[in-house]
Amino acid sequence: MEPSNDLEIFLVATPGLETPLHAEAVEKGFAGANILPGGVSCRGNWSEAWRANLCLRGANKVLVRIGNFPAVHLAQLDKRARKFPWSDFLRSDVPVKIEATSRKSRIYHAGAARQRVERAITETLGAPISSDAGVRVLLRIEKDICTFSIDTSGEPLHKRGHKPAVAKAPMRETMAAMFLRECGFDGTEPVLDPMCGSGTFIIEAAEIAAGIYPGRSRQFAFEDLRRFDAQAWDAMRQDEGQQDTAPQFYGSDRNAGAIDAATTNADRGGVAASTRFQCRSVSDIKPPAGPAGIVITNPPYGARIGDEKRLRSLYGSFGKVLMSRFSGWRVGIVTSNQSLARATRLPFLPNGPVVDHGGTKVRLYKTNPLP
Incomplete structure (x- = not known):
């Protein structure tokens, strides 16, 4: 033993x-x-x-x-x-x-x-x-x-406990956090998701920047074990280092219901002050004032939602918007379809590993700062 x-x-x-x-x-x-x-x-x-x-x-x-x-x-x-x-x-x-x-x-x-x-x-x-x-x-x-x-966890840890509203084909919080890390995000630069759904990438980025714990709102199986010390656990949870962050995390989506969900989730997560969500199409996105950062998104890729021919057009116009307006920004796109990723014509780095997203095999396609 x-x-x-x-x-x-x-x-x-x-x-x-x-x-x-x-x-x-x-x-x-x-x-x-x-x-x-x-x-x-x-x-x-x-x-x-x-x-x-x-x-x-x-x-x-x-x-x-x-x-x-x-x-x-x-x-x-x-x-x-x-x-x-x-x-x-x-x-x-x-x-x-x-x-x-x-x-x-x-x-x-x-x-x-x-x-x-x-x-x-x-x-x-x-x-x-x-x-x-x-x-x-x-x-x-x-x-x-x-x-x-x-x-010791009980419910899977992507269930943070403070996100009631979910959009179609949601990105799990655990995956979003790791894809942000793979894009080099350390909490100090702005992040924009132009197809944000219920806001997972933006809320995770805001929480990372604020230094707040992902498990702060929920219960765990270890609380029902013999060796659990409630007093020590309370002290550990209080040890959170929360920082004030200015609004620098931006989500947009053409679906008004998704924007309502994202706004609710950010409020429940305690990061409403550093996030902004707007209803707009991909063709209307512009970089916010200030330094360049990361555009990261999990667009539809036909495995569950949407039709590939229409999606190829969406990815193509998305790539043009990024190349014309987002000089200096790095890009991360999570998709299961390599030909859709290529339709953006973005200068992607070598492919990362295949990742299992609820039975669908996806990859993160990422770039260096755009010219």
């Missing part, structure tokens, strides 16, 4: 965005951060797991490994699961959900393994098992080693 002050913490990434999540974890001071398949591993105590949930913008989940043992058949798993120190981590009065996977192991039936662990927890700890419990224990059996982890 690992001591509680040196736990393995696994930050689950959106597939394709492991590298910017690793950069964020290093920047935020998480010890021993390493890229692994599916995310980033780091080490720390329980409060570091809380901090990861509170302050990391790119993680989808924060898992904590609580122990492992070998087992080659179900009877052995049953015996060892009953000896496992569940009471160090779980509360007897809080329902638990168990999920199991198995690969390259003699215990090959994940469902039977899950049932053994459920029975061990109910009979040794007394905690009820529920399929909709907020606390999830994950059993991974790989090469006959059974590893237990706890999902």
Whole structure:
């Protein structure tokens, strides 16, 4: 068993965005951060797991490994699961959900393994098992080693807790934050999204600039674990470094409903003062007064909304507007369709990695400052 002050913490990434999540974890001071398949591993105590949930913008989940043992058949798993120190981590009065996977192991039936662990927890700890419990224990059996982890997040972390209004085909907040990072955004320059939908890119940029925590408005599964310290957690949440920022984050969309949603979301997120949303078409956008910054957007790309011929015209006119009016600005376009990206005729840098956006494979196409 690992001591509680040196736990393995696994930050689950959106597939394709492991590298910017690793950069964020290093920047935020998480010890021993390493890229692994599916995310980033780091080490720390329980409060570091809380901090990861509170302050990391790119993680989808924060898992904590609580122990492992070998087992080659179900009877052995049953015996060892009953000896496992569940009471160090779980509360007897809080329902638990168990999920199991198995690969390259003699215990090959994940469902039977899950049932053994459920029975061990109910009979040794007394905690009820529920399929909709907020606390999830994950059993991974790989090469006959059974590893237990706890999902400390609960709801996925893109659900920030302060964004009620969502537009069509929304960009997840975790992805938006990582794409901003990939474009070199550090909070000090203006950002404009001319097809902003419900405002995700603009609100994330404003929050980054203000230094406010993405997890400030919501609850987490770790609040129902044995080792949770409400007083220490309250102190951590109060430690937020909020800065005043002038309006420098601009969103526009031709859909008035999207602009209403974005305005509501910015207000709920506490960044209304530094954001501006307007109803206008792409052909009408102009750079705001002041220094150049980043134009970043997730335009429709035909996978869900719109027709490709019409979209090719939209992308083409968008590229012309950027080249004629946005000298010195960098551009980031998230799309699943390379031919649509090329229709902008923008001088894109070499392609970045493929990213899984809810089952659709997308890429970030980005430029250096435009001439």
